[in-house]
Every structure is written in structure tokens, then in C-alpha cells.
Amino acid sequence: MEDQKKNSLLDDDLSLEELAKNFDNIDINDLEKIQDLAKLQQQMNDFLIDRFATNIESFKKYMPDIGKFFEHYKPKRTIEFFCMPNGIPNLYFPDTNDFFYKTADPFKLCEQQIVQILERSNILQTRYGHESDPYGQLHFKYLNTLVTLGEEIERDRTLSPLKIGSVPNCMFFGIGLGYSLAYLYERVEVANLIIVEPDLDVFYASLHAFDWQNLLKFLFENKYAINIMLGQTPFQFTQDLSNFYSKHGRFLSSSWLGIVHYASPEIKAIADVAMRDLDSVHAAMGFFDDHLFGASHACHALLDKKNFVLRHQTLDKKYSKLPVFVIGSGPSLDNDIPFIRKNQDKAIIVACGTAIDTLYHAGIKPDFYACTERTPEIREALGVIPDEHFLDDVILLTGDVIHPYTTALFKHTAIFGKIDEPFYKYALATIKETRKVGFVQLMNPLVGNMGVSGALFLGFKNIYMFGLDNGKKIDSSAMHSKYTTLYNEHGCSDQGGSYTTKQQGKGNFGGLVETGYFFALSARNMGYVIRNLEEERGKLNCINCSDGLYVENTTPMHSYDLDFKKFKNIDKEAFHKYINEVKTSPVKVTRKELEEIFNPEVFKEIVNKVIEKLKARPKTRLETILMMQDISEFLCGIELQPQLYFYGSSLQGSLQTYFIVASRVLYNSSDEKQCLEQCFKMFEVISEFLEEAQTIFKHMPDFVIGEHRKFYPDGKVGIDYPLCKAPVLPPKFHLRRAEYDDPQKVFEKRYE
Helix, strand or coil: EEECCCCHCCEEEHHHHHHHHCCCCCCCHHHHCCCCCCCHHHHHHHHHHHHHHHHHHHHHCHHHHHHHHHCCCCCCCCCCCEECCCEEEEECCCCEECCCCCCHHHHHHHHHHHHHHHHHHEEECCCCCCCCCCCHHHHHHHHHHHHHHHCCCCCCCCCCHHHCCEECCCCEEECCCCCCHHHHHHCCCCEEEEEECHHHHHHHHHHHHCCCCHCCCCCCHCEEEEEEEEECCCHHHHHHHHHHHHCCHHHHHHHEEEEECCHHHHHHHHHHHHHHHHHHCCCCCCCHHHHHHHHHHHHHHHHHHCCCCEECCCHHHHHHHCCCECCCCCCCCCHHHHHHHHHHHHEEEEEECCHHHHHHHHHCCCCEEEEEECCHHHHHHHHCCCCCCCCCEEEEEECCCCHHHHHHHCEEEEEEECCCHHHHHHHHHHHHHHHEEEEECCCCCHHHHHHHHHHHCCCCCEEEEEECCEECCCCCCCCCCCCHHHHHHHCCCCCCCHCCEEEEEECCCCEEEEECCHHHHHHHHHHHHHHHHHHHHCCEEEEEECCCCCCCEECCCCCCCCCCCCCCCCHHHHHHHHHHHHHHCCCCCCCEEEEEEEEHHHHHHHHHHHHHHHHCCCCCCHHHHHHHHHHHHHHHHHHCHHHHHHHHHHHHHHHHHHHHHHHHHCCCCCCCCHHHHHHHHHHHHHHHHHHHHHHCCCCCCCCCCHHHHCCCCCCCCCCCCCCCCCCCCCCCCCCCCCCCHHHCCCCCCCCC
16 A cells, blocks of 8 residues: 555646746747857857766766767767757757757756655555464564554655655656756755666767766765666566666665656656556565475475476477466356367366366366465365366476475476575575476466466467456456355355455456456566566467456457367377476485575574664664665675575565565654654564574474464464564464355266
């Protein structure tokens, strides 16, 4: 949740065009008069040449890639500098007969824009509420304590960046000639500046007009961060933004000020992406207990000799072009059941999560069962299928975080390394045999993501999506197919939580649909992974037949418009044999090897260094932001060392979440001293977390979710600390709340 008084990114009143109406305009007649100012123009030209040379040398020193690129850059279009009698350089585009700053005094125009943005905007910040803890985890124990501390200082929603005097993170869209930067830094301190300029010609022009030399010197001497993104598409912007925050701290993406200096179609597109996707940088980061669970589960899968997807075993061409039905249990699936029944032998079928329940009761046999969750309740969800042999030839398609209870139900598995979890990369660096394991990206947040990503990373190129609604029709109550007994008969709730639909989004077949945060993130990740793999591997054919939320990079199409007469039946037995014996394999790893890579003493040494850094007591908000940034960069440095990667990465999710709460409290009130004192108390709580984290790390690699309760024998989540008391362990969670005598005791395949 973000607090927002006014978002300058969307405020037309603060655009250059609107603000310029308050100043003396210039037109082509003024330019003709300027021809008489030959001496002044010559002086300006000499100044521009000297400034460009000075700026290029500064960029070569501080940001060499930019300096080298622009040293001999040739603009793509004709640009001319001119000045009015005040001598301020402005830009003229002869091809379009247009001026960059449509006023005689660009300085005053830029100054007014910056002042008004700083006066009228808020620093946008993410707010965490109290989180329920279904399993008993240290992360939530300490997060909830921090949230309570944050609530002790009432938030002043009238505070502007100008009143506060500092900004933790500023995203500046469209640099123009750079003049606005001087006025920004005159009025506020900025810990992190991200400049986005899609137009290389404009940035080249700024190298002639603005004093980059002194700005860069100031920023680097004071250890303020600057990241300049040039010539990027919205897709590239998203990738680079994530890389920046990964290095300096993802918590920064939760506290930011956005400034659009000038608005071109390219800048508007990127600003829209920032508003839509910035939350995803710090969403679903995972947390400490979760990472230990995931790593322990991966170790169990290795030791249990489960099959993993082989990295260098490219999917045979005779299979890669086969149609693949990736099926979720969204309500629109009911419309497509007849088509899927009829053509189930002509396609590889991936059942995502509870869709396996749906397909069982609809008479459709899946080839794969896609599972995202590492939780033990998946065993319960699969238990709704009464035919004990139904799963015998179904292949579990999942990531290595999957719970041992789930893998135990399947004779055949295709397990990927989950690349955004700490264990996979760490295993590659420390255990040679694991290097044969392939990885999957963006298998979260929902099971449909595992289905789509899993199919694509296996190597399939023709994907058909059914029932991946990521929401529901407006005013409809149904969240799942009518064939799904887990929700319809066994009493499992599909309301609230990740099923919350308080937003509206673009429908796959037009109009709007009800959706929610996790659904929208799921659709975003599906579109993103398709785009990513298309850039890497070439064109993919992804047809979305789901009557739900639109997914980018897919083609909407109803199942009744699909022509499958040309497709032949697939030899499923041969296909399964290929997947089970060629595409996947167990990995030879010993328990001793796994125990050796989790060293409690190494973990303790790293943790103690972070605790020591948390003892610092900066004097200002900005210094405190930089302190948290320093810790984030320290852990990033640990992650860059392959032999230490897990130790740093396993801490990042929880610490970044805690820093989000701490950075928010820094901007709750105009009373800087009060905010700092509360933030420092939070640092003490975080230090307690780090102390207690060591007590569960020593149980690796046997920290299995659910079974971990045995490490808390007194029935509490850990022990009491001075600022954070141990809550009682929650009762064991159960999905199924009602008994149901399923009449479909044995699976029957149906084609009608």
C-alpha cells in the first residue's frame, strides 16, 4: 500500500508545456531576431564546446561507459543551440520547427517545475500491516514487532519532500538539458538518483549545457548513488531498475519520488511501467525461514533421488513443436472443457495446481502436474483425488523448493532449480554434480506461472493457456471451475488472501475483469517470461484462451476458433519415456556434501558484521538511508562470492523487508529526531532477529516446513528477546475442512 498525496508523474499541471504558459513564449520570429546577436551566440558556442569537453572527461572518470559512448556521438536528428539575450542555452529542432524549452528563460521554467513538484508531491512509500503466520516463522515474529513500532508515530500525510529536505530515492524521467538537476539538489538531498532518458540526442545536448562535472564530483565524493539509463525501452528499463536495486537495496524501491521533466511518448511509456511494476521489485522477495525451508526441501529431493531437469539436454524437436495445454482452474475453464476433452490426446497437458482436481473430475488426463508452493498442504490438495493410481504416470513439474511430502506422491518428477532462490546458485558453485540441473524463472506467485514457465523452460514453443484467468468476471462470485472439488466440496476457501480482487484490469477478450495484486503480478510475470525467452530463443506461439486478465505477449483466442483437426494423436507413452529417461535424471549428491555447505560459523561471522553495522547512529534521515544501503551492498558483496552466496542471499529478503518498514518510519513525521529514535529501536529489533536466525541455521539441511516445529519444543516461535517476545506456534494448517464422498472413485477418460 502506498501513501500518496499527489503523483507528479500523472500531473499535467506540472508539465513543461503547462508551466511555460506562465512565462514569455518564444517563436520562430524570436529566433530570427536572435540572428543579430552574433557575438552572444558565439560566446555561447565557445561555452558549449568547453563544457562538453569538461563533462566528457568527468564521465570518463566516474561513469566511463557513458563518457566513451558520447565522446564521438553523432545526433540522429538536427539540433541547434541558441540563446536569448540572457545567454541561457536552449535547443531548437529545425526539422520540426520546435523549441525544447518554449520560453525565453529555461532556468526559471525548470526551477518552477522542481519547486512545485517538491511542494505538491509525496514520497511514495510501501506500508506493511500485521501479517498472519500460518507455520511459525521468525520472519513474521520480527516483522510484526517492527510494524507495531512503526505505528507508534502517527504519519503526517501533508509532508512534502520540500518540508522534509531529503529524498531516499528519486526517479527522474527525461533529463532535458539538465538544468532541473541543479534546482533539485539546491532544495533537497537525494540519496539515490535514477535518470531515465530514452532520447540519446537530448542527453548528448545536456552534455553541452549542464554542469555535469560538479554534480558527479559532489555525488561520488558524498557517496550518493546515481544511475543513468539511456536509450532504453520499457522492457530494458524494468531489467536495469531491478539490477540497480539488487545492488543497492530493494528497500529503496519502496520509498521514492517520481519526476517527469518533459513528456514524450517514450517517457510516458516508461513512467507508466514504473508506476505499474515498481512494487514488483520488492514484492515476493522471500524471507529467511522460507529460504531455509526451500533449501532443505531441495536437499531432500536430491537425496531422495528425484529426477531433475537436465540443463544441457535440449528438448527433442519432435516434441518441442507439440501443442501444450497449460491449464488452470479459473472459472472460464468450464467453457473450454469440451474442446480440451476432445483434443486431449493431441496435446501435452499441464495441470496447474488444483486444475488436476478439475481435470480428474472432467475426464481429462494430464501429463504434468505443475506446482509452485513449498507448503505441506499440497499433499492434502492432491488427496482429494480418490483414484490412488491416477498420479502413477503424471510427472511433477516444479522447482527445487517443493515439499518432500509432495514429491513423495509422484513416481516421476521434472524438478528445476529455482533461480531466484538462494540454494540453486549456491549449489552450482559448491557441488559439481548439481551443475547439470536446469533452472526455471518466474514460477511464482501462482501455480499458473509454474505451468507457463515450466513448459517454456522445458523447451516447448506452442503454448495454449486455459483457465489461467487471474481474476474473475465483474460481479461474478466464482473463482474456480465447477469441477474443482477442493473448493466446492471439501470446504477449502477461495475468498480473501491471494484471491482478493479489489482491482480491475484489461480483459483478455476486451472489457474489464476483477483482479488483485497477486493475480496481476502473475499475469505480468507470464508476459515477462514469454518476452524474455522470445528475445533469447526466438518466436514463441502463446495462445491465451482464458476469459480473464490479459497477458502481454500472448494472442487472445477462444477455443472454438482453434482448428486442431490437422494435429495427430501424440504417442504419450514414448513422450513420457523420453522425459523420464532422457530429459530428466537424478543427481548424485551425498548427505555429507550437503551438510558441509551450510556452515553455522561462517553464517555467524557474516551476521555479526551486519549487527555491528546496525549499531551506528546516523544524525539524519538521509545518512540512515545510506546506512541501510551500505548493509544491503555488503550483503550483495557476499552474494557475489560464489562460496558464500547462500549466506548473504538467505538474509536479503527479510532484511530488505525490515528496511522497508524502517525507512517508512523515517518519513512519518517532520520531527526528524523522533523518527530517528524510532528507527534506531527498529535496528535493535533487527539485531535480535539476526541473533536468533543463527539458532535455526544450525539445523540445515533439515529445516523442513511443518517438521521444523520440533525445533520449538516449548510451543513458541523461538525465545523471548528484550524487544521481541516469542508468539505461540500457530495450530497446524489444514486445507480440507469438510469430508466428501467422491462418487468418481476411478478416473474415466472422456472425449465428449
